[in-house]
Amino acid sequence: MNGYFIFFKRKEKKTMNILDGIGETLNNAYNDVSKKAKDASGIAKLSYKIKQKESFISMQYGAIGKAYFEDHKDDAEPAYEGVSLVNDALKEIDELREELAKIKGAKKCPGCGAELKGEPAYCSKCGTKIEYDEPAEEAKTEEASETESKSEDFFAE
Numbered sequence: 387m388n389g390y391f392i393f394f395k396r397k398e399k400k401t402m403n404i405l406d407g408i409g410e411t412l413n414n415a416y417n418d419v420s421k422k423a424k425d426a427s428g429i430a431k432l433s434y435k436i437k438q439k440e441s442f443i444s445m446q447y448g449a450i451g452k453a454y455f456e457d458h459k460d461d462a463e464p465a466y467e468g469v470s471l472v473n474d475a476l477k478e479i480d481e482l483r484e485e486l487a488k489i490k491g492a493k494k495c496p497g498c499g500a501e502l503k504g505e506p507a508y509c510s511k512c513g514t515k516i517e518y519d520e521p522a523e524e525a526k527t528e529e530a531s532e533t534e535s536k537s538e539d540f541f542a543e
């Protein structure tokens with residue numbers, strides 16, 4: 387009876403030691419995982435902050451560039467090729483807008499370039515009188531009468 391008890395006690399002690407060992411290992415593993423998680427969130431936070439600052443700088447570069455462009459867009463020989471490139475691109479955009487307006491059937495004011503809605507007699511922005519293409523026959527008679535009046539003027543002098 388006594389011997390059995392001792393044996394049991396020893397066994398219990400051994401088991402405890404093993405459990406202690408497992409507990410320690412698990413604890414170390416947990417600490418390791420939580421440290422890694424902390425590192426990961428720290429890395430993510432820092433990377434995010436760096437990205438934010440970088441995009442902030444990009445925005446500032448853009449603003450500085452735009453201000454520089456506004457100051458130098460009319461330079462005969464701009465110090466930076468980018469100024470000419472932006473000027474070219476702006477011209478192209480104007481041409482593309484004109485093409486788009488034609489497709490959409492809209493007419494542009496010859497005075498200020500504003501897109502006209504409908505068929506107004508005058509531009510609502512600058513007041514320029516808007517001429518519309520007359521039908522072919524009417525245009526011909528107009529041309530003819532113009533030539534007549536011109537020759538009349540010629541002989542009158």
Ligand SMILES: [Zn+2]
Pocket residue numbers: 495496497498499500509510511512513514
């Ligand atoms: Zn106009």
